[in-house]
Amino acid sequence: xxxxxxxxxxxxxxxxxxxxxxxxxxxxxxxxxxxxxxxxxxxxxxxxxxxxxxxxxxxxxxxxxxxxxxxxxxxxxxxxxxxxxxxxxxxxxxxxxxx
Amino acid sequence: xxxxxxxxxxxxxxxxxxxxxxxxxxxxxxxxxxxxxxxxxxxxxxxxxxxxxxxxxxxxxxxxxxxxxxxxxxxxxxxxxxxxxxxxxxxxxxxxxxxxxxxxxxxxxxxxxxxxxxxxxxxxxxxxxxxxxxxxxxxxxxxxxxxxxxxxxxxxxxxxxxxxxxxxxxxxxxxxxxxxxxxxxxxxxxxxxxxxxxxxxxxxxxxxxxxxxxxxxxxxxxxxxxxxxxxxxxxxxxxxxxxxxxxxxxxxxxxxxxxxxxxx
Ligand SMILES: Nc1ncnc2c1ncn2[C@@H]1O[C@H](COP(=O)(O)OP(=O)(O)O)[C@@H](O)[C@H]1O
Ligand SMILES: [Mg+2]
Numbered sequence: 001x002x003x004x005x006x007x008x009x010x011x012x013x014x015x016x017x018x019x020x021x022x023x024x025x026x027x028x029x030x031x032x033x034x035x036x037x038x039x040x041x042x043x044x045x046x047x048x049x050x051x052x053x054x055x056x057x058x059x060x061x062x063x064x065x066x067x068x069x070x071x072x073x074x075x076x077x078x079x080x081x082x083x084x085x086x087x088x089x090x091x092x093x094x095x096x097x098x099x
Numbered sequence: 100x101x102x103x104x105x106x107x108x109x110x111x112x113x114x115x116x117x118x119x120x121x122x123x124x125x126x127x128x129x130x131x132x133x134x135x136x137x138x139x140x141x142x143x144x145x146x147x148x149x150x151x152x153x154x155x156x157x158x159x160x161x162x163x164x165x166x167x168x169x170x171x172x173x174x175x176x177x178x179x180x181x182x183x184x185x186x187x188x189x190x191x192x193x194x195x196x197x198x199x200x201x202x203x204x205x206x207x208x209x210x211x212x213x214x215x216x217x218x219x220x221x222x223x224x225x226x227x228x229x230x231x232x233x234x235x236x237x238x239x240x241x242x243x244x245x246x247x248x249x250x251x252x253x254x255x256x257x258x259x260x261x262x263x264x265x266x267x268x269x270x271x272x273x274x275x276x277x278x279x280x281x282x283x284x285x286x287x288x289x290x291x292x293x294x295x296x297x298x299x300x301x302x303x304x305x306x307x308x309x310x311x312x313x314x315x316x317x318x319x320x321x322x323x324x325x326x327x328x329x330x331x332x333x334x335x336x337x338x339x340x341x342x343x344x345x346x347x348x349x350x351x352x353x354x355x356x357x358x359x360x361x362x363x
Binding site for chain 1: 244245248249252253256278280281282283284285288292
């Protein structure tokens with residue numbers, strides 16, 4: 001419907017070029033993630049490290065995935081929290097520095 | 100010591116062989132000593148595009164297997180003394196040459212030539228691995244459409260993994276009129292998505308069909324737009340700084356004319 005309205009008003013977003021770049025952007029998110037599954041694993045480890053500064057989490061049950069919706073991709077993380085820390089370690093060196 | 104450049108794309112039919120013939124011939128026209136290597140074993144094409152198909156005696160597999168000396172397999176170009184073709188084998192299969200044989204062969208060519216231009220087969224299997232084995236720089240050819248750019252992205256990742264950094268992008272078969280209507284991705288879309296440097300944009304051009312029919316690379320055709328585009332690419336490859344050509348120029352001109360005489 002939006003597409004139709006856009007087309008009526010000659011909006012750019014109805015151009016097939018815009019559709020093409022948008023489809024390409026989405027497909028490449030998946031391609032690149034699939035080509036390097038290491039990337040999601042590395043991200044997982046980084047997440048665990050950062051979140052552990054604030055709360056205790058169930059590392060084994062942690063899930064990180066890319067979910068495809070109609071015209072967007074979302075990074076969805078399911079991270080079971082076991083315990084909150086009373087004093088969170090703000091400014092701890094490991095929180096700022098990478099690997 | 101020469102430079103080895105592989106022309107690759109992932110997807111078939113986007114214009115690798117045409118690009119190889121034009122870059123090779125264009126560099127030869129500038130006076131460089133050039134050899135073009137067809138690594139598309141089983142589907143040899145570069146000989147036909149170059150108009151040299153009747154002169155082939157030995158091929159790349161003969162050289163790799165030691166059936167002949169390297170020099171015996173090199174075919175001299177019709178137009179330039181300093182331009183040569185090493186043809187692919189037509190009857191053997193893709194695995195007839197190994198990666199190490201390919202590295203050695205390219206290493207030998209590098210001693211003799213200023214530029215070794217390698218025409219890569221489609222796909223990401225053995226043929227691709229062979230083609231990039233001895234390369235120092237890579238040119239990625241794509242078309243302004245989703246599947247070709249997607250494959251180009253994959254290829255860029257694989258090149259990166261093989262330590263072939265900073266590939267150069269050529270966008271081939273661009274149709275300025277469609278870009279203008281918003282029905283084709285423009286060069287900035289592709290450049291933005293792939294995040295590598297563009298070294299040329301070649302329009303869709305009937306002159307390419309004509310030149311392929313004749314076996315005379317379009318880069319030598321001073322009247323065609325594609326020829327001009329290839330000449331610019333050749334200069335950029337050889338290190339000259341040439342601005343990207345504006346493919347919409349003639350359309351703009353037509354627009355101005357139409358405005359002047361009151362058509363809209
Ligand atoms: N800029 C262009 N304009 C018109 N036709 C083209 C252009 N580039 C390539 N072609 C045609 O497209 C076809 C595929 O080109 P080719 O160079 O053989 O691709 P590849 O080697 O990647 O498979 C050929 O018929 C060629 O003449
Ligand atoms: Mg080809």
